[in-house]
Amino acid sequence: MAKVKSxxxxxxxxxxxxxxxxxxxxxxNPEGLVQIKVAMATCGIASGAKEVMDFxxxxxxxxxxxxxxxxxxxxxxxxxEPTIEVKLPGKEPIVFGDVDTKKADEIVxxxxxxxxxxxxxxxVNYKTIDN
Amino acid sequence: xEKYKMHxxxxxxxxxxxxxxxTIQNNLQEALKAKGLEDEVQVVMTGCFGFCxxxxxxxxxxxxxxxxEVKPEDAEEIIDEHIVKGRKVMxxxxxxxxxxxxxxxxxxxxxxxxxxxxxxxxxxxxxxxxIDEYISRDGYAALGKCLTDMTPQLVIDEIKASGLRGRGGxxxxxxxxxxxxxxxxxxxxxxxxxADEGDPGAFMDRSILEGxxxxxxxxxxxxxxxxxxxxxVIYIRAEYPLAIQRLKVAIKQAREYGLLGNDILGAxxxxxxxxxxxxxxxxxxxxxxxxxSMEGLRGEPTVKPPFPAESGYNGKPTNVNNxxxxxxxxxxxxxxxxxxxKIGTEKSAGxxxxxxxxxINNVGLIEVPMGTTLREVIYEIGGGIKDGKKxxxxxxxxxxGGCLTEKHLDTPIDFDNxxxxxxxxxxGGMIVMDEDDCMxxxxxxxxDFTVEESCGKCTPCRxxxxxxxxxxxxxxxxxxxxxxxxxxxxLSTVIKDTSLCGLGQTSPNPVLSTIENFYDExxxxxxxxKCPAGQCxxxxxxxxxPELCVGCTLCAxxxxxxxxxxxxxxxHVIDAAKCIKxxxxxxxxxxxxxxxx
Ligand SMILES: Cc1cc2nc3c(=O)[nH]c(=O)nc-3n(C[C@H](O)[C@H](O)[C@H](O)COP(=O)(O)O)c2cc1C
Ligand code: SF4
Ligand code: SF4
Ligand code: SF4
Ligand code: FES
Numbered sequence: 001m002a003k004v005k006s007x008x009x010x011x012x013x014x015x016x017x018x019x020x021x022x023x024x025x026x027x028x029n030p031e032g033l034v035q036i037k038v039a040m041a042t043c044g045i046a047s048g049a050k051e052v053m054d055f056x057x058x059x060x061x062x063x064x065x066x067x068x069x070x071x072x073x074x075x076x077x078x079x080x081e082p083t084i085e086v087k088l089p090g091k092e093p094i095v096f097g098d099v100d101t102k103k104a105d106e107i108v109x110x111x112x113x114x115x116x117x118x119x120x121x122x123x124v125n126y127k128t129i130d131n
Numbered sequence: 132x133e134k135y136k137m138h139x140x141x142x143x144x145x146x147x148x149x150x151x152x153x154t155i156q157n158n159l160q161e162a163l164k165a166k167g168l169e170d171e172v173q174v175v176m177t178g179c180f181g182f183c184x185x186x187x188x189x190x191x192x193x194x195x196x197x198x199x200e201v202k203p204e205d206a207e208e209i210i211d212e213h214i215v216k217g218r219k220v221m222x223x224x225x226x227x228x229x230x231x232x233x234x235x236x237x238x239x240x241x242x243x244x245x246x247x248x249x250x251x252x253x254x255x256x257x258x259x260x261x262i263d264e265y266i267s268r269d270g271y272a273a274l275g276k277c278l279t280d281m282t283p284q285l286v287i288d289e290i291k292a293s294g295l296r297g298r299g300g301x302x303x304x305x306x307x308x309x310x311x312x313x314x315x316x317x318x319x320x321x322x323x324x325x326a327d328e329g330d331p332g333a334f335m336d337r338s339i340l341e342g343x344x345x346x347x348x349x350x351x352x353x354x355x356x357x358x359x360x361x362x363x364v365i366y367i368r369a370e371y372p373l374a375i376q377r378l379k380v381a382i383k384q385a386r387e388y389g390l391l392g393n394d395i396l397g398a399x400x401x402x403x404x405x406x407x408x409x410x411x412x413x414x415x416x417x418x419x420x421x422x423x424s425m426e427g428l429r430g431e432p433t434v435k436p437p438f439p440a441e442s443g444y445n446g447k448p449t450n451v452n453n454x455x456x457x458x459x460x461x462x463x464x465x466x467x468x469x470x471x472x473k474i475g476t477e478k479s480a481g482x483x484x485x486x487x488x489x490x491i492n493n494v495g496l497i498e499v500p501m502g503t504t505l506r507e508v509i510y511e512i513g514g515g516i517k518d519g520k521k522x523x524x525x526x527x528x529x530x531x532g533g534c535l536t537e538k539h540l541d542t543p544i545d546f547d548n549x550x551x552x553x554x555x556x557x558x559g560g561m562i563v564m565d566e567d568d569c570m571x572x573x574x575x576x577x578x579d580f581t582v583e584e585s586c587g588k589c590t591p592c593r594x595x596x597x598x599x600x601x602x603x604x605x606x607x608x609x610x611x612x613x614x615x616x617x618x619x620x621x622l623s624t625v626i627k628d629t630s631l632c633g634l635g636q637t638s639p640n641p642v643l644s645t646i647e648n649f650y651d652e653x654x655x656x657x658x659x660x661k662c663p664a665g666q667c668x669x670x671x672x673x674x675x676x677p678e679l680c681v682g683c684t685l686c687a688x689x690x691x692x693x694x695x696x697x698x699x700x701x702x703h704v705i706d707a708a709k710c711i712k713x714x715x716x717x718x719x720x721x722x723x724x725x726x727x728x
Pocket of ligand 3: 673689690691692693694695705709710711712713714715716717
């Protein structure tokens with residue numbers, strides 16, 4: 001390992017390392033962040049939830065959105081899988097159905113960034129397992 | 132660079148490792164591999180989470196799921212269900228004992244709600260054997276700031292302004308101590324970290340070193356910079372192998388990064404740390420004894436002055452601080468004295484780490500702001516008394532402290548308040564006692580410890596404590612008199628006033644505080660020859676109720692000393708003079724005819 005030669009050097013290393021610890025830091029304070037839950041039960045995995053989750057993690061990081069992306073069990077909307085639930089800080093969670101990467105992109109750009117609603121919202125009348 | 136979607140944190144503290152957390156870690160990794168997920172999920176072994184009562188702990192991020200009492204065979208289910216399918220493993224979640232509700236997120240557990248973690252900020256959060264994780268959480272940034280942007284005096288002023296006081300027991304202002312050491316000129320100076328922690332039931336310092344060793348190294352370097360020292364020594368008990376190993380790894384990594392060694396961060400400051408191992412004598416935690424032990428001499432205290440700051444290790448100016456004191460320093464530098472001063476009480480700033488032990492539901496490690504009440508600690512964080520029993524007393528300050536009772540529960544904990552009610556902060560051990568604990572026996576337990584640990588240098592401590600122990604023993608055997616209580620009091624005062632070091636000056640505290648707070652219980656022992664808690668064997672009497680006894684002879688046949696007499700089908704009688712109070716007869720009797728009086 002190369003030596004850390006100055007305070008500036010230390011700060012640069014810290015910046016580099018931070019993204020690795022990002023996930024841990026964020027989970028300390030999820031309430032202040034965008035929380036996205038991807039349904040990942042067997043039906044979800046079969047219908048491509050995994051790609052959607054990878055995509056969301058990548059795209060939020062790249063576009064500088066402070067978000068926590070987690071997976072959850074089947075939300076009970078197998079007909080509309082993959083489904084994702086998005087909770088903006090201080091707002092009620094909203095569930096979107098039939099989300100592929102294209103749709104996910106739209107949700108990030110419109111809803112998460114600007115608060116505009118997009119098609120495909122499933123009316124919420126359920127409780128997730130962690131509530 | 133690898134970037135994981137989920138992190139699994141598993142506790143690698145001494146408690147959880149004792150219950151196989153390493154096997155759990157391996158099994159989790161195997162299960163991830165089997166699913167091809169090893170590049171997506173990171174498994175990290177951290178330091179203690181504090182919730183040792185329900186260890187081993189496994190925490191899943193980012194959803195903060197907190198699994199308790201995990202067994203190696205649960206690993207596969209956690210991966211299959213939680214990681215792959217996103218369903219929590221309900222049976223491993225924590226259930227709030229009061230509300231009977233499942234709490235999956237640790238932030239919502241009563242245990243964590245009132246805690247503020249400064250000294251323990253990285254324990255249970257980072258991998259203590261990975262310096263990168265420490266750096267990513269502002270590690271060594273405080274050292275960098277001091278070396279680059281602050282003069283030694285500015286650093287000292289900042290620590291002084293923060294109000295930080297020594298966490299090793301004395302509560303001496305840390306900034307002031309550093310200033311003394313900095314003013315004394317010498318060709319060589321030393322920074323010493325006191326990691327001798329040895330009071331019964333205490334594991335605060337050990338857990339910090341196991342969970343976040345770099346925070347102590349960084350603070351030692353900062354201290355060295357303020358006083359102009361180039362060498363640091365950590366004095367640690369040889370019986371803490373995990374802490375020693377983690378420190379060794381940390382020192383090695385810090386050297387590789389150039390954060391210890393010559394010309395640190397290009398600022399022209401050099402400092403390195405080595406370790407010395409103690410053999411586990413309590414008195415070696417006293418700073419002058421510790422220094423003598425480091426020099427290869429007998430671990431006996433000497434008179435102060437000279438203080439270590441003038442003439443310490445090898446006769447050179449030396450600054451000794453406790454592990455937890457050090458662990459606070461980098462945060463104070465990073466966040467500022469004003470931020471720290473706002474936490475806690477006016478005269479005791481910041482937080483204090485406590486090890487909860489004894490008859491309390493949540494045995495473990497906690498950190499609370501100074502000023503938190505004993506009631507909050509015992510009932511809210513600690514979850515109350517085990518098995519629904521009644522709270523009786525809490526001993527703070529270990530063998531040097533006193534026991535506090537119901538009426539002290541609303542006392543805000545800080546250095547001065549605890550002294551005012553006849554106990555002390557000590558290093559932070561907190562042992563909770565319930566109605567089944569006899570206070571005379573409790574005092575005897577601590578005196579037994581002190582008698583063992585006294586170095587023997589001065590007569591009042593060497594002989595006096597032994598006499599105190601004998602008197603207490605006499606009382607627990609039912610042979611005490613009321614005069615003995617006066618004798619205990621007088622002797623205690625003499626020992627306190629005439630002993631050389633802190634050990635003898637405080638060792639009678641458990642006796643004095645129990646006499647003060649539980650006088651009736653002493654009286655019951657010496658006048659009625661009864662132990663109200665039913666703990667003193669010699670004062671118990673096994674008796675057979677002639678009404679209930681059917682004369683089956685079972686007890687008589689099982690009594691190891693043949694002291695039960697009686698004819699078949701007639702009521703039996705116990706010869707109290709011969710009975711050794713083993714309890715066998717009571718266990719054997721099927722008619723509940725035998726009881727303790
Ligand atoms: C008998 C005895 C045992 C002690 N044991 C410890 C110990 O285990 N750890 C510790 O830090 N301080 C211990 N101390 C206190 C030290 O003498 C010293 O005050 C302390 O290490 C200073 O650090 P601080 O100012 O950071 O608290 C003990 C004192 C006495 C009298
Ligand atoms: S008070 Fe006790 S432990 Fe301290 S120096 Fe005297 S004999 Fe030794
Ligand atoms: S307590 Fe033990 S010794 Fe005493 S009477 Fe019962 S069996 Fe015998
Ligand atoms: S075992 Fe119980 S009932 Fe039988 S002789 Fe002893 S006291 Fe009496
Ligand atoms: S040792 Fe694991 S929680 Fe304390």
